[in-house]
Amino acid sequence: MPKKKVRHILGLSGGKDSTALAVLLHKEIPQMEYFFCDTHKELPETYEYLDRIEARLGIKIQRLSAERGFDHWLDVYGGFLPSPKSRWCTKQMKIIPLERFIGDDEAISYVGIRADENRDGYISTKPNIKPVFPFKEKGLVKADILQLLEDSGIGLPEYYRWRSRSGCFFCFFQRKYEWVMLAQEHPDLFAEAVRYEQEHSDGRQYTWTQGETLQELLARRDEIIAEHHKLVEQRRRKNNVSSLAEALEAILDEQDEVLPCLACHL
Known part of the structure; x- marks a missing residue:
């Protein structure tokens, strides 16, 4: 019986770390599948940045969309806005579309967490999805990530002039x-x-x-x-x-x- 194919996946958010990871790995792992979970409530600059990434790296980013958008889920949750204590937006429009995209396939998920960060990122509880942390393995820190982006010609997204993270334009984590x-x-x-x-x-x-x-x-x-x-x-x-x-x-x-x-x- 032939060995089951393992998928290599990398999620892009429109942020600097995941983009730098794509820069690092796009030649090393040509079979990589790139995806973006689109809530349809993103900043225009985010979509522009994704287009720039595709053009510079010569890759295709699959847009994963929740079957129903934010307004639908807002109604389902009785008009209750998402918050740090109730992050239903992440579950319904990020995690579920991603896990549906992978299905039961064996997959290696490449996560853009740096060596100078003390966090884990999203790690699926599904046994068929294995997380890998290339930046941590290679000891790459923020300065290395910024250098990767500069050398690639991609640079930082335009919204970094006034905002430090990607995500929905009404993200409750905004200051x-x-x-x-x-x-x-x-x-x-x-x-x-x-x-x-x-x-x-x-x-x-x-x-x-x-x-x-x-x-x-x-x-x-x-x-x-x-x-x-x-x-x-x-x-x-x-x-x-x-x-x-x-x-x-x-x-x-x-x-x-x-x-x-x-x-x-x-």
Whole structure:
């Protein structure tokens, strides 16, 4: 009986780490299957970045879409917005489509977690999916990842000017500064996020950020931006960081109280 074929898979999120992993492995593992779990609520910059990755590396990224989108699942969950304590969006629109894509096939899943990170990422409980961590195995840290992206000509996604992670435009893990910048960069998407807060069939009100609606947050725009710029300068002086993206990422990571949905943000 012939040996069962093992699939090699790599999930791209539109973030720097998974992209750098694709740069590292696309020639080494030509049979790699690349996929992106599309919630249809991504930033335009994310889609543009995925197109850039395909063009630069000469690969094809399969778009995995949930059979029904965010609005359907919002209705199923009674209008209850996803939150750090109830991450139904990750389950329904990331994990389930991925595991359906793999099915019962034996698969090696390549995960873009660096050697300088203390996290595991999404590890399936299905016995046919084996996670592998090339960056950890090779001892690659953030500086190596940035170098891989620069050398490939792909660089960082455009949203890194004001946001440190990929994911839905209304991701509840955004910090207040990122919400303010969403309103500036994509006022139509910010308005849609406000609508999600305000419109619920059961009459209840939910907010994306704890204790404050987006409209209340935006009313403090100048205060939030001023505090952010102050923190950026402090970070640059303290760590001699010249890159705005690096300073932003460091500040926002310090402000995080819980780990983000790693299936979305690798």
